[in-house]
Amino acid sequence: MKQELLITVNGDEHHLLVDTRRTLLDVLRDDLGLTGTKNGCGAGECGACTVLLDGEPVNSCLTLAHEAAGRDVLTIEGLSSGGVLHPVQQAFVSQGAIQCGFCTPGMVMTTKALLDRNPDPTREEILAGLRGNLCRCTGYVKIVEAVEVAQCLLAEEELV
Amino acid sequence: MKPFEYKRPSSLEEACTMLAAQDGRVKALAGGTDLLVQMKQGGLELDALVSLRDVPGLDALHLEEDGSLIMGSATPLGAIENSPDVRRAFPGIAEAASFVGSMQVRSRATVGGNLCNAAPSADTAPILIACGSTAVITDGQADRTVLLEDFFSGPGQTVLGPGELLRAIVVPPVPETGFAKYCKSFRSAMDCCTVGVAVYSDFVPGSAVVRDLRLALGAVAPTPIRARAAEAMLVGQELDEALTDRASLEAVADALPISDLRASAAYRKVLVEVLSRRALTAARAWAERGAVA
Numbered sequence: 001m002k003q004e005l006l007i008t009v010n011g012d013e014h015h016l017l018v019d020t021r022r023t024l025l026d027v028l029r030d031d032l033g034l035t036g037t038k039n040g041c042g043a044g045e046c047g048a049c050t051v052l053l054d055g056e057p058v059n060s061c062l063t064l065a066h067e068a069a070g071r072d073v074l075t076i077e078g079l080s081s082g083g084v085l086h087p088v089q090q091a092f093v094s095q096g097a098i099q100c101g102f103c104t105p106g107m108v109m110t111t112k113a114l115l116d117r118n119p120d121p122t123r124e125e126i127l128a129g130l131r132g133n134l135c136r137c138t139g140y141v142k143i144v145e146a147v148e149v150a151q152c153l154l155a156e157e158e159l160v
Numbered sequence: 161m162k163p164f165e166y167k168r169p170s171s172l173e174e175a176c177t178m179l180a181a182q183d184g185r186v187k188a189l190a191g192g193t194d195l196l197v198q199m200k201q202g203g204l205e206l207d208a209l210v211s212l213r214d215v216p217g218l219d220a221l222h223l224e225e226d227g228s229l230i231m232g233s234a235t236p237l238g239a240i241e242n243s244p245d246v247r248r249a250f251p252g253i254a255e256a257a258s259f260v261g262s263m264q265v266r267s268r269a270t271v272g273g274n275l276c277n278a279a280p281s282a283d284t285a286p287i288l289i290a291c292g293s294t295a296v297i298t299d300g301q302a303d304r305t306v307l308l309e310d311f312f313s314g315p316g317q318t319v320l321g322p323g324e325l326l327r328a329i330v331v332p333p334v335p336e337t338g339f340a341k342y343c344k345s346f347r348s349a350m351d352c353c354t355v356g357v358a359v360y361s362d363f364v365p366g367s368a369v370v371r372d373l374r375l376a377l378g379a380v381a382p383t384p385i386r387a388r389a390a391e392a393m394l395v396g397q398e399l400d401e402a403l404t405d406r407a408s409l410e411a412v413a414d415a416l417p418i419s420d421l422r423a424s425a426a427y428r429k430v431l432v433e434v435l436s437r438r439a440l441t442a443a444r445a446w447a448e449r450g451a452v453a
Contacts, residue, residue, distance in 0.1 A: 020166035043197050056267040062196045132262020
């Protein structure tokens with residue numbers, strides 16, 4: 001059953017006709033071609049599909065597209081501006097916190113949400129924040145370091 | 161997933177009317193973090209989903225003047241976990257909310273969804289039962305209330321009738337001499353609880369003498385339950401180490417666990433004792449410190 005859906009993604013409004021069964025993840029990837037958001041487990045365990053919905057991190061695989069109607073969605077594609085990486089992205093690159101890269105968009109979006117909420121997290125709070133994001137390559141050490149570097153970069157930005 | 165109708169009412173009345181239709185093949189959709197998994201992987205087939213997104217007031221979270229906490233059923237667990245009011249007045253509830261899933265899951269998952277799914281292992285149930293919470297149920301016209309401990313009727317089943325909706329949870333005020341905590345066995349993040357034990361204890365001021373106490377167990381019976389035999393042993397007594405040990409063992413008497421992929425029944429019984437001891441020890445330490453965190 002298709003219904004009309006008005007949704008804002010990375011600042012752009014989209015007017016779509018969407019089957020009620022489809023998730024936000026389906027619409028982002030298949031209708032809007034925003035394939036940076038990954039489809040991992042499809043059950044809210046791995047966090048690869050994390051996007052921000054009105055600023056809150058959510059598993060887009062467990063969010064029906066129509067539940068996001070009229071809301072603001074931010075995906076990994078909307079994070080950089082004018083070709084300049086967001087400080088969280090810069091930190092992941094500079095720390096080598098990326099191996100195969102599949103989990104990275106979700107990690108980056110979760111990190112953004114975490115630092116938006118708590119600009120000065122402890123290592124324990126970082127680990128707790130990233131609990132819902134699985135990485136099968138890195139062993140997490142560099143990812144946690146990248147979050148700490150991002151924390152510094154964002155704090156420096158604040159000062160400027 | 162089989163096709164279903166997606167409805168988004170803008171009032172309680174409308175929502176309840178929609179829920180009353182379609183012979184039970186309709187469910188309320190709150191955060192969807194359990195429901196979507198059931199539909200995608202668990203073979204749950206529905207004719208319609210009634211989204212609670214636009215029903216006003218369902219995500220209201222506030223402290224009343226008398227100190228009681230009112231949580232709209234569609235309040236996300238993340239909002240409960242991060243609410244300064246809840247963290248100050250009901251730290252045990254904030255902590256229990258933080259034990260559920262991940263940050264992403266808690267952005268969407270709601271307290272009402274956690275309760276209405278009625279998993280025996282629901283993390284919010286034991287602490288809210290221990291705190292003496294009430295469920296406010298509406299049919300769109302009038303409200304009725306039941307004690308949360310009477311809300312569950314079996315695994316996945318509640319006392320909600322067709323067309324009824326859990327509107328809010330009311331947690332009575334915790335006195336300055338009262339302490340509440342949820343202890344859960346978890347292997348790691350994202351894990352369902354194998355056993356959960358919550359305690360609420362009110363002490364005679366300046367002592368560790370128990371004035372009132374409730375001990376609630378999760379994941380060891382078809383529904384969350386109270387360990388009444390252990391409670392009876394504790395009320396009116398000074399909570400010392402020996403009594404803590406005896407009562408923790410007694411808590412096992414009320415548990416009727418099953419063996420499943422997470423744990424054997426025998427292991428769950430051990431966990432009931434261990435977690436009861438942890439919860440009671442935390443309560444005792446708190447009372448002995450002079451009722452301060």
